Amino acid sequence: MTRGKRTLLLLVAAALLPSLAWASGASEVFTRTSLALILMITLADACGFLFERLGLPELVGEISAGILLGNLALLGIDFNFTALLRDSEFMTYSSELALVLLLFLVGVDSDMKELLKVGRNAATVAFAGVALPVLLGLGTATALGISGGIQGWFVGAMLAATSVGITAKLLEAQGKLKSPSGEVILGAAVIDDVLGILLLAVLASVAASGEFQWSALVIIVAKALLFFGGALFIGQRLMPQMVHMVALTKHASIWTGFAFCLALGFAELAALAGLAPLIGAFVAGLLLDDVYFRVGATLQKHTLEELIRPISDILISIFFVGVGAQVQLEVLADSAILLTIVALTLVAIGSKTIAGYMVKGRGFDRLGIGFGMVPRGEVGLVFAAFAFSHGIFMPKTYTALIMVVLLTTIIGPALLKPRLSRF
Incomplete structure (x- = not known):
């Protein structure tokens, strides 16, 4: 059965199941x-x-x-689905668990060895690709009236x-993953993720305290860096022993549970350290990137990402x-909301495009590199969802940012696809 037919069958089932569920007399909460x-x-x-x-x-779909x-309600259907989500x-x-797993998978996709070996061009593009959007975004938000300090940040x-995944898929499909420009994009995107998660740790702690003080900010940054550094230092020494112990089993399913529990465990450690749980999940993923393991006598060629x-x-x-x-x-x-969407979209595209021009040397498509950094994807959604769930973004601002x-x-x-021929 093709995926299209399977999807159509599921849609028909979804339409019929409500009446069947109510007829069965199932409990209201369960139903x-x-x-x-x-x-x-x-x-x-x-x-x-x-x-x-x-x-x-x-993910757009x-x-x-x-x-x-x-x-x-806009279609005339009297069913408040948003309220159902909030009440359940x-x-x-x-949703919270999904965020933990999402950041865990982002960490798994971020190769620490490659990150440490990343070239100067990728690092330069990454730092410019963080500094420019933050400063221009903060200034634009202030000009648009999105005030309140922490909101603008x-x-x-x-x-x-x-988004590493979206651009990587396009580069892989076109055979440009190992091109000079492609490697700069991927290296810079990974560094962007790490810097972004550190920034989220700082902003989440500031939001929790409810006030901004430079002394408190220094403590928060130091705490986040110590957590990253300490977890990676200890984890890299303990992880081989843990992997060896888990590998004694002959069942592949044990690795799914191991990865799942590791993500939750590090999320809890981050919470105990006064940081957002998402930070811990990201660090747990960093510890397990590109791990290969044995199940019985067979070396499995599946990463933990595939098992989870x-x-x-x-x-x-x-x-x-x-x-x-x-x-x-x-x-x-x-x-006013449409103006906000247009202005922030232009800032989002322009700031990353400018960052691409930070590359030095020949053989690079600077404009293409900038375009490759444009998609915000799942990481941008994490920031928006976190801010909205903690009351930092109001519904109008949240709607604009999701758009x-x-x-x-x-x-x-x-924008990137026509430039790939220059890679």
């Missing part, structure tokens, strides 16, 4: 939560498939599915993100749909 899951997963799969066929990233579910403890926890931090994927795919789809469901389409009728993430995720690859 509401189950129906929400069926709708979210099925629609996310269908929209993801449709958007992929259109040549767009799958999943967020669009959430936007549709969250704005059913299971949905709230699922979160806007800037969100614009500093770069069945769980993460479902939870992250729920997260993306939940992110989209919080978007309020009616605010797009406000000219900026979507636009950069679509526009970035579209």
